[in-house]
Amino acid sequence: MxxxxxxxxxxxxxxxxxxxxxxxxxxxxxxxxxxxxxxxxxxxxxxxxxxxxxxxxxxxxxxxxxxxxxxxxxxxxxxxxxxxxxxxxxxxxxxxxxxxxxxxxxxxxxxxxxxxxxxxxxxxxxxxxxDLAQAEAVMELVAAKSDIQHQWALGQLKGRLSAKISILKKKLLAVLAEIEASIDFSEEELPLNSREEIASSICGILSPMRALLAGYEVGRQIREGFTVVIMGRANVGKSSLMNHFLQEDRAIVTPIAGTTRDLLQEPVDLAGLSIKLVDTAGYRETTHPVEQEGVARATRVQKQADLVLWILDSSQALTKDDFYLAKMLQGRPLIIILNKRDLPLVLDEEVLRLRYPNTEFISISIKSDTGLKALSDCIKSRLIVSPEKEPPMLALLRHRNALVAAESALSAALVSVQGGLSWEFPAIDLRDALDALGEIVGETTLDTLLNEIFGQFCIGK
Ligand SMILES: Nc1nc2c(ncn2[C@@H]2O[C@H](COP(=O)(O)OP(=O)(O)O)[C@@H](O)[C@H]2O)c(=O)[nH]1
Ligand SMILES: [Mg+2]
The missing domain is CATH 3.30.1360.120 (Probable tRNA modification gtpase trme; domain 1)
Structure with missing residues (x-):
């Protein structure tokens, strides 16, 4: 190095x-x-x-x-x-x-x-x-709050991403060498098919790059933690569920509708995932200004959620408020929870299933502690596509932006090669792509950027 x-x-x-x-x-x-x-x-x-x-x-x-x-x-x-x-x-x-x-x-x-x-x-x-990606991993390791964040940071410190970048760079350099050799020849002197061959080598680098980029969203969520929002009309058991996951009486639970009025946010480690759990004011039509504001906040926060837990009371028929929520939550990442199954079933599940044909339904009773393990498993499987799979390599925005720059320079090179443009054009693009990759590991990183990255560390690290 x-x-x-x-x-x-x-x-x-x-x-x-x-x-x-x-x-x-x-x-x-x-x-x-x-x-x-x-x-x-x-x-x-x-x-x-x-x-x-x-x-x-x-x-x-x-x-x-x-x-x-x-x-x-x-x-x-x-x-x-x-x-x-x-x-x-x-x-x-x-x-x-x-x-x-x-x-x-x-x-x-x-x-x-x-x-x-x-x-x-x-x-x-x-x-x-x-290298720079490993230096950043030190900070991630110090800040890791869940098993999966810890595992991801360790992988990066051990050079998982750096090794991948180094392979991509080697392949890019080989193509660049071929192109630079071609600059010295006229098109007629070149061996047949060389444009096709070079184009296919470029495609061979583009596809693993795109695969890396495709993992970014999950990587980012692992790094930043997931936001899970509990929604539902008043009195269905939202705060009881919050307390269950926190294993403490954090939220006030009463039989009085409208007890929770503000958002209540707490970090929880759920099955090895770092989650920000948000309890909300129950949705109901109300004229009380404080409760109205609570409902407005709930409506806003669920839009940013990685997952919404929508709770219904299975011991009661669906109400106007439930239907309103059904409309609001359409198209959101959702698990539908039918609570209070310790009581006789009254709710007509079929209506909901027709409206939400592809959504998981889970019956639970917080009071008698049934179905809660299945709910945890369901939450985990919804947040991580495949729990056995290694976490994606890309999780930092800086890395993603550099890779996006490399990908677009390389795509431009491909267009130039396929379009029969002079070899100088793809050569410039390939050098840009190499620079962008080099930025990830810190070979072509400006001092100002280094100051910014290391400035986020604590003193003594
Ligand atoms: N029977 C029964 N009651 C429950 C269950 N979960 C919550 N409750 C009760 O329902 C009422 C409302 O609960 P709460 O968590 O405050 O609901 P929220 O308004 O949705 O936050 C309280 O009296 C709880 O004790 C359950 O599984 N079974
Ligand atoms: Mg509540």
């Missing part, structure tokens, strides 16, 4: 989250990391005899006056086998913000500079240890 311009100053930061904890870590990276850590170190063996990648228990002292700051573990990791690819020393003290600040100040007085957000990871990228 490319080794970019090395940084020549040494940075430091507190790498653990703010607050008290068992352990707190100050991380120092750069050419002077060893020398700076040595001035804070008091113990045996002497600093020069410490082994790389081996932790040593010693005292951390203020080099100004040799006063003791704490007992600590010193962990030197010398270049290139470190997170940043530079000399790194981690000083692990007791997890007290006051102690950590003293260690940090001492390191700064000895010549280190306070790291900016994401600077350690940026250095790992600059030293060529990881």
């Amino acid at each position: 490319k080794n970019r311009a090395a940084e020549n100053d040494t940075i430091c930061a507190i790498a653990t989250p703010p607050g008290e904890g068992g352990v707190g870590i100050v991380r120092i990276s750069g050419q002077a990391a060893g020398q700076i850590a040595a001035s804070l170190y008091r113990g045996t063996p002497s600093w020069d005899n410490l082994k790389s990648h081996t932790a040593t228990f010693a005292e951390v002292v203020d080099p100004k006056n040799s006063t003791l700051i704490d007992e600590a573990l010193f962990l030197p990791m010398f270049a290139p086998r470190s997170y940043t690819g530079e000399d790194v020393v981690e000083i692990q003290t007791h997890g007290n913000p006051l102690i950590l600040k003293k260690v940090l100040s001492a390191a700064i007085l000895q010549g280190a500079r306070l790291a900016s957000p994401g600077e350690f990871t940026r250095r790992a990228f600059m030293s060529g240890r990881i």
